[in-house]
Amino acid sequence: MSVLVVGLSHRSAPVSLLERASVVGDDLPGLLLLATDAPHVGEAVVVSTCNRVELYAVVDKFHGGVEDLTGLLAEHAGIPMDELTPHLYVHYDERTVQHLFSVVCGLDSMVVGEAQVLGQARSALRVAQETGAAGTLLNDLFQNALRVGKRVHAETGIDRTGSAVVQLGLERAAAAIGGLAGARVLLIGAGSMGGIVASALVDSGIAGATVANRTLERGARIAAVLDGAPVALDELPAALAASDLVVSCTGATGHVVSLDAARAAQAARGGRSWALLDLALPRDIDPRVADLQSVTVVSLDDLGELLADADHGADVAAVRRISAEEVAAYLVAQRAARVAPTVVALRQLASDVVAAELARLDDRLPGLDPQVREELAQTVRRTVDKLLHAPTVRMKELAADEGGHAYAEALTRLFDLDPESVDLVARAARPQEVRA
Secondary structure, eight states: OEEEEEEEETTTSOHHHHHHHOOOTTHHHHHHHHHHHSTTEEEEEEEEOSSEEEEEEEESOHHHHHHHHHHHHHHHHTOOHHHHGGGOEEEETHHHHHHHHHHHTTTTSSSTTOSHHHHHHHHHHHHHHHTTOOOHHHHHHHHHHHHHHHHHHHHSOTTHHHHHHHHHHHHHHHHTTTOSTTOEEEEEOOSHHHHHHHHHHTTSOOSEEEEEESSHHHHHHHHHHTTOEEEEGGGHHHHHHTOSEEEEOOOOSSOSBOHHHHHHHHHHTTTOOEEEEEOOSSOSBOGGGGGSTTEEEEEGGGGGGGGSGGGGHHHHHHHHHHHHHHHHHHHHHHHHHHHHHHHHHHHHHHHHHHHHHHHHHHHHOTTOOHHHHHHHHHHHHHHHHHHHHHHHHHHHHHHTSTTTHHHHHHHHHHTTOOHHHHHHHHHHHSOSOOOO
16 A cells, blocks of 8 residues: 555646635545545545645555546546646655655745644644544654644744745835835734734834724734724725725635725725735635726735745755655654564564474473473574574664565565465554544
């Protein structure tokens, strides 16, 4: 069995396609169940975020697994295969591990280093566990990825990149209205990104701020930073009309600022220059708003050059180093775990042989002194242990290399081990419960 991922992200597909392929709410458990019912899939986890839709699976055949997962994605999204497949990427075994660790560390996000993906991956694993779709292999893989994600955020400054994206976006949007000094700002969304925006606007010289959020209490906390006022989302039309700059960063799945709402607001504003900064993915602001007269829309797509690794310097380098170390350690542990059942089965075979020979000794010499019998038994066991020690230790060392499983197969053939007994040992060693 091998681990496979089939997915699409902001790197491989346009936002419009990602929006159609996203998996939310009640669709997630259903897709997981369909995945595990597929002919070549044994386990599955679906990671669906603003930036990506990915199906991780344990498969028995590479091509069969790819076909199963691709078909499920296309069917779920209602996208024809010939339209979807050019935007898909596929990773297998070691590359799957590298990719997942990179994703959870925030290296593959549109806003490099964002921490939200860590919680999204944790939630994806939890749903897969609850539906019974995540088994031993994927649970272990995701648990390790989550641990690494927490480590890089604790040990590096990768979180700072979010602030850099916000700062550049504000600069570009503000340029369209002659600067931030004296501007009236509407901030839509009071999550972590909203907090970064508020911090960036402090001491910027804005004339006033309004924070629109689904929860007024959270909106009030962000508004207090800017000496502004919170409003409910149903008050958005009036707030739009009263703004010079709109910054939107919610987690909504649809457009928060529609074309009709923007057109009405711009008419109420008398057609003055208006800037909107969309820091959400999927987009909060209908892209057609940019076509309105005297309106400038800046989105994450427009900030692409900030997202290049070179712009993040030492922080990205540090995260990449940690991720590479952790990937290597994980792969070594997995390879060792694969040969462990063979070692256990070999030692069990040796133990059975010793027990059988001692039983034969008891039959032939029933009157043997118990003390002598025990000394003979200890001698035989020590001899067998010493004979097995070097080859089993060496096999574990060789198993750390790629292709190391071949040594376990060779040992199975040389000692005529029963493959079913090896598999039984492997299954017995698997944990019965998983955690998130």
